Amino acid sequence: MRTVRTEDIVKNIKEMCIEANHFLSEDMRQVFEQSVEAEKSPLGSLVLNQLKENLEIAGKDMIPICQDTGMAVVFMKVGQDVHIEGGSLTEAVNEGVRQGYTEGFLRKSVVGDPIERVNTKDNTPAVIHYEIVDGDQIDITVAPKGFGSENMSRVFMLKPADGIEGVKEAILTAVRDAGPNACPPMVIGVGIGGTFEKCALMAKHALTRELKERPSVPWVRELEDEMLCRINQLGIGPGGLGGGTTAFAVNVETYPTHIAGLPMAVNICCHVNRHAHRVL
Numbered sequence: 001m002r003t004v005r006t007e008d009i010v011k012n013i014k015e016m017c018i019e020a021n022h023f024l025s026e027d028m029r030q031v032f033e034q035s036v037e038a039e040k041s042p043l044g045s046l047v048l049n050q051l052k053e054n055l056e057i058a059g060k061d062m063i064p065i066c067q068d069t070g071m072a073v074v075f076m077k078v079g080q081d082v083h084i085e086g087g088s089l090t091e092a093v094n095e096g097v098r099q100g101y102t103e104g105f106l107r108k109s110v111v112g113d114p115i116e117r118v119n120t121k122d123n124t125p126a127v128i129h130y131e132i133v134d135g136d137q138i139d140i141t142v143a144p145k146g147f148g149s150e151n152m153s154r155v156f157m158l159k160p161a162d163g164i165e166g167v168k169e170a171i172l173t174a175v176r177d178a179g180p181n182a183c184p185p186m187v188i189g190v191g192i193g194g195t196f197e198k199c200a201l202m203a204k205h206a207l208t209r210e211l212k213e214r215p216s217v218p219w220v221r222e223l224e225d226e227m228l229c230r231i232n233q234l235g236i237g238p239g240g241l242g243g244g245t246t247a248f249a250v251n252v253e254t255y256p257t258h259i260a261g262l263p264m265a266v267n268i269c270c271h272v273n274r275h276a277h278r279v280l
């Protein structure tokens, strides 16, 4: 049994909120570079260069990459041999978000009640997804999610007979409908299988995957490659102004499902695909 103190969790979540809002992960930076070189449309290339410059300024001058600093989505993989000391784990995560968004001067975008819509003024509560795993560590991913792209995300309750072609059509439909509203180039998270809520959670989690990592299942790899290629032929382009870079990546997660269904979800992220990762 290993002890982790809540004050360490608060400190790390605070730092991760600030980090994620100012620096993209190395794989995202690389895909930006590659896209600038590959984009053939002059307007698309201009937009990509502006986005790249914005990214550099954000890190250098500590100005958030985007004014929408997102709702904090936190994935917590808690080892079953960890003992949390110092109070409530959930309160520690929210305190980290509170301190990160306040001390980091990040925009507070959360309303406490979805209908009454009064701003909580500290960006809490976070959306926290807990998973109990083997081991004695806590694996934390903080992924602030902007709602320009979140609003364009979809769940599709397909029929088993729709099969892989139905899945492809649903992905293309979601991306086509999103168009410029999702601030392209996008990263497309896809969850296939499970239940209504499981596929949505997989689609969200897929956005945090290292872009160079490839799925081990051949049909999933092929689906990712084909979808990226077809999405980039839609012509939406950087900023929605046309071009060949509509998406940087398509990341797919799968899970067993019921004989009577084929649930799937498409969680769209903009070019500011933020996620910070640490292991305590």
Ligand code: SF4
Pocket (backbone or CB within 6 Å): 066, 067, 068, 069, 070, 145, 146, 147, 148, 149, 150, 182, 183, 270, 271, 272
């Ligand atoms: S969708 Fe992304 S780029 Fe667009 S406003 Fe929101 S966070 Fe910013």
